[in-house]
Amino acid sequence: MAGSQEGGYPPAHALTDSEVRFLVATIQGDHTDVRTALQNRGDVDVTCTDTMGRNALLLAVQNGHINIVKTLLQTDECELLHLEEALLVAVAKNDLRIVDVLVKAVYDDRLDDDDDEEDRRISRASNSQFPEEMTATMLAAQLDRTEILNILVTRGLRVPNPHDYLCSCQVCHDNRSSDSFGYARRRLNTYRALTSPTYISLTCRDPIARAFHLTEEIRKVTTVEPEHKEEYRRILAKLETFVTELLDHCRSKDEMAVTVGGGEGEKWHKTSPGVGRLQSAVQCNQKKFVAHPLSQHCLQQMWHYRFPTxxxxxxxxxxxxxxxxxxxxxxxxxxxxxxxxxxxxxxxxxxxxxxxxxxxxxxxxxxxxxxxxxxxxxxxxxxxxxxxxxxxxxxxxxxxxxxxxxxxxxxxxxxxxxxxxxxxxxxxxxxxxxxxxxxxxxxxxxxxxxxxxxxxxxxxxxxxxxxxxxxxxxxxxxxxxxxxxxxxxxxxxxxxxxxxxxxxxxxxxxxxxxxxxxxxxxxVLNNSFGALSITVGKAPFSIMKFLLMLLLIAVGFLFAIFNLYFLYSGNIHITR
Incomplete structure (x- = not known):
């Protein structure tokens, strides 16, 4: 017990002395003691946990001891060590070496690309610090761990697309009935991962089109899940910033045509720049993308392309x-x-x-x-x-x-x-x-x-x-x-x-x-009158809201006056 206190670990209960020394050696990174304890099992249980429910593998991953992680994965009881939980901890700590080792242990290299990560899960700890729906790919995407995400994506691991909110399948119906808030939270976590710039760049051939598509989906979700409206707004702002920053990396006319015009490079040189992407940006209300100097330059080129003077x-x-x-x-x-x-x-x-x-x-x-x-x-x-x-x-x-x-x-x-x-x-x-x-x-x-x-x-x-x-x-x-x-x-x-x-x-x-x-x-063709017309265009909605509130107040006063004076309606006399 003294050894555990020296290692900075709280005293363990219901553990043998050998198991306490085994966990302390795992925390301190003493590979020799860990290997000796595994070879001379005695009363040492590999799956034993400390007072916080962490087993030896989780402790080794948290402290970054890769040799101990490899040794524990070679044991017969490695499948009982909550490999998925350990992988999530390694992703959160951004330990690339341990992630690579755990991915090889958790996922077979011959898995098909079409399989979802949900089917590849190994057991999770009951007191996990991560939500139930969280996967390694989702966590890496949310934290923008580029190298780790590249390892996972290369092995065919993807973030599953969420079902439509009005989906009538049995799984969605059961989730909505049992835990509606958890169902909304899972959707939010999924969109946080799907809208990661790193994940979009690694999994999509056309990141801008994918970002626009996700923008339309998320805007629909915000109307039916108002409790997460602010989080979805932050996600939309991140997407808008991502597609705008992509324009800053254009270095030639060809790249400009592909990025803004949707791949119409020939039209850029011979006739006019394509504006397919800009049209999609307008539909998705991507104001920063449209207001970007590159987009405005393309619009000017299109506006005067046969009348440049x-x-x-x-x-x-x-x-x-x-x-x-x-x-x-x-x-x-x-x-x-x-x-x-x-x-x-x-x-x-x-x-x-x-x-x-x-x-x-x-x-x-x-x-x-x-x-x-x-x-x-x-x-x-x-x-x-x-x-x-x-x-x-x-x-x-x-x-x-x-x-x-x-x-x-x-x-x-x-x-x-x-x-x-x-x-x-x-x-x-x-x-x-x-x-x-x-x-x-x-x-x-x-x-x-x-x-x-x-x-x-x-x-x-x-x-x-x-x-x-x-x-x-x-x-x-x-x-x-x-x-x-x-x-x-x-x-x-x-x-x-x-x-x-x-x-x-x-x-x-x-x-x-x-x-x-x-x-x-x-x-709108004039810079000054254009801004004025936009301002005036928004004014009627505010005026209508004010008139509606005024109407409600007026109706309330009318009913109050009616309640006070309707009994005297036949006894009113006007004197001069």
Whole structure:
């Protein structure tokens, strides 16, 4: 017992003197005494433990005595020494030599790569300091032990992917029923290992794509496991930092194309840099990755790749070029329709030119909308003009309305194409103005349908009264004749409040408001207005939350006032 106290180890209970000397020799690294005790067994039990439940193998691993570890692994009782627990301790202490020895003892070199580490576990100590689900690979990945993780991964050991949270298999159902918090904790530990930069780099051919995929998975988990929300946020921040730091290691255009463009190296040299990776980064809300100077450089290259002189132009020349493109927009559209694959057609596909053309066409659409509104304002004055002028002005206003219909048809076709080429979820995430687009298009289309339906009813009513005299039917208040007469009456005060004309005009007015709001999307092209638009875009959510709280308070006060005064509702007298 004195020897154990000299070695700094607490006195052992229910141990023989030989076992105490055996454990003390293990702690002190006395290989000769340990080997002698194993050869002359006597009353020495190899699996004996100290008061803290640690056997000789765990003590040797904790103190870094590799020779003693090798000697203990050669005994017949080595499988009873909690090899998995010893391996976890060696990984935690970052002792590469002992890990290599234990891995050879625990795992057969001929194991298939497809086997999960869960099937290779050896016994664990009952008082283990590690969670039940923890494996050597998981621990090495969480601690970023690069060399140790390389040894484990080389032998085919992987961290098993967690099941979906809504998985209905029997194992997940039993885990959720027996210990829901432990089930959530196991998922958290698994994601901590899966998101390790070292583990991703060693096990994935495309670390950035893997990081983006894990980001989407973890964001879904945070919505159903809010108790670990802060831990998952730290994991997401680590992933974002990892993929951003990978960009700092790009040294050439080829590496830049592979990292940012997703492997489109040929396009980088001949046409434009690929932006597949950037699109995925936007979908996963990887702000640091997108804001990185390398990503911004690639975006600039893509934005001007067939019009490089645009960046060198001053604001005056840029304005003149934009006005020129706007004025020649119909001609440019016709030329592109004739030769879309020619050199000029490819120049028109340059994103900066496409942006100018789209902005010009949208502004033209708003101008035609305003002209249609002017036609409604000047409609009463047309009666006082000459018939020839009335006919000309009517044709012009009908042309404007027809152009509005054509623009709306084109915008609708554009949205259909975007839905076809995008996923439904990404379509909504691509721009916060998609709701405004669909709503304004719906209102415009409904307006035009109502206008043409009313035109049809008016024409049919005119034909109805031209066929024969309907005076008798009108005097008898015939329902059909009265309805046709209603469609011919042009006096607004005689119309019903729910008349289709009023509905169509209301829809058209609301659609015009949304169309002008749609111009806010182009503010992001400017550095100053872009930041302002983002700030303003976040404000409505805060305002809605404040109004909701205000509404709850108002409702509470209303009920309180009602409870106080409802008994006196019939006894209120106003005196003067």
């Amino acid at each position: 645009w960046r060198q132009l001053g604001w005056v020349l840029k304005l003149l070029v934009s006005v020129g493109i706007t004025l020649t927009l119909p001609v440019l559209a016709l030329l592109y329709w004739i030769m879309p694959t020619g050199k000029f057609g490819k120049w028109l596909k340059t994103p900066v030119v496409k942006c100018i053309m789209y902005l010009a066409s949208y502004v033209a659409f708003l101008v035609f909308v305003c002209l249609v509104t002017v036609e409604k304002l000047t409609a009463p004055q047309l009666d006082n003009m000459q018939p020839a002028i009335q006919a000309i002005l009517s044709c012009i206003f009908q042309l404007f309305q027809s152009l509005d219909v054509m623009f709306c048809t084109g915008f609708l076709w554009q949205e259909v194409k975007q839905l076809y080429h995008m996923r439904w979820t990404w379509y909504w995430k691509s721009s916060p103005y998609k709701v405004i687009d669909l709503l304004s298009l719906t209102l415009y289309i409904t307006h035009f349908v109502l206008v043409y339906v009313l035109y049809y009813f008016t024409s049919r009513a005119g034909d109805y009264f031209k066929e024969q005299d309907r005076t008798t039917l009108l005097r008898n208040k015939d329902a059909v004749a009265t309805l046709h007469l209603y469609h011919l009456v042009g006096d607004r005060p005689q119309w019903n409040s729910g008349d289709p004309v009023f509905v169509a005009e209301s829809l058209f007015a609301f659609a015009n408001v949304l169309s002008f709001l749609r111009l806010g999307e182009f503010l």
